[in-house]
Amino acid sequence: MGVILYAYYAGCDPFTAGRIQNVDQILPYFIMDTLGNKKGIPGLFLACAFSGSLSTISSGLNSMAAVIIEDIYKGLMRRKLNRDQQGFVSKLCSVVVGVIVMLLTYFISYLGSVINAAISLSSTLCGPIMGVFFLGFFFPKANRLGALIGFFSSLALQIWIFIGVQLTKHQRSNNRLPLSIANCTDINVLEIMNSSRTTTAATHIK
Incomplete structure (x- = not known):
């Protein structure tokens, strides 16, 4: 998708032209630019995109709640729960994890592009987790202490x-x-270039 967007807007970059305020807006802009004349299609596409995101988030929250209950609450703490208690604790964990994720979005907003931040954060966690899986797969004699030391060392x-x-x-x-914005027909290219040069010069002076 990124290659397609770059090829489509290589001659008229919407961000440089001032049509969008953030590079993360390029996909919705592309949808409206190409399908805006077809009623209902842009909304359907965006609804599908949001539905996919929400389903991923909901499954992640449920997985985190299950891990907390099974591995931490029942495993490490050795607590026993009946069916009703487990359902209540699972919902509570989902709410708590959801609130933490919402608070983390404030921190992620300072990391630049949302896509780059998401990839960086997921890579930070996926590497140590994959290492633990490989350790258990290729080294059957590895023990729990070694796996924990390796995981936290890699995570650090x-x-x-x-x-x-x-x-x-x-x-x-x-x-x-x-x-480039050379192929943009509805903007003053020279004005944007002069504005960009002025901004760059002011930045160097500071």
Whole structure:
């Protein structure tokens, strides 16, 4: 999808042209740009996109609640629950995890693009988890202590890399593919270019 969007807007970048305020708005803009003249189709597409996102979030919350109950509450704490208690605790865990996720969105808003932030955070967690799976698959004699030490060591390293990337992202050069607004027909290209140069010069002066 990203390659398609880049190829479609390579000659008239909506972000550079000021048609969108954030790069995360490129997909809804593309839908309205290509299907806006067909009544109902853009809304149907966006509804499908939101439905897919909500289903993923709901399954993730339910999975987290199940892990907390089975592995932590019943496993580590060795507590016993009847059916009604387990249902109540599961719902409570889903609500708590959902609130935590909503609070984390405030933190993610400072990480730039939502897609990049989501990929970075998921990679930070997926690496150690995959390592534990490989440890159990290829080394049957591995014990619980070794798996925990390896998991938390890997997690600490991944978090260190993630924080370092976020702190130094403004020091790295921009390696994005070139974009242009030369083919935009409904904007003043020279005015936008002059405005961009003025902003760049002011930034260098500061």
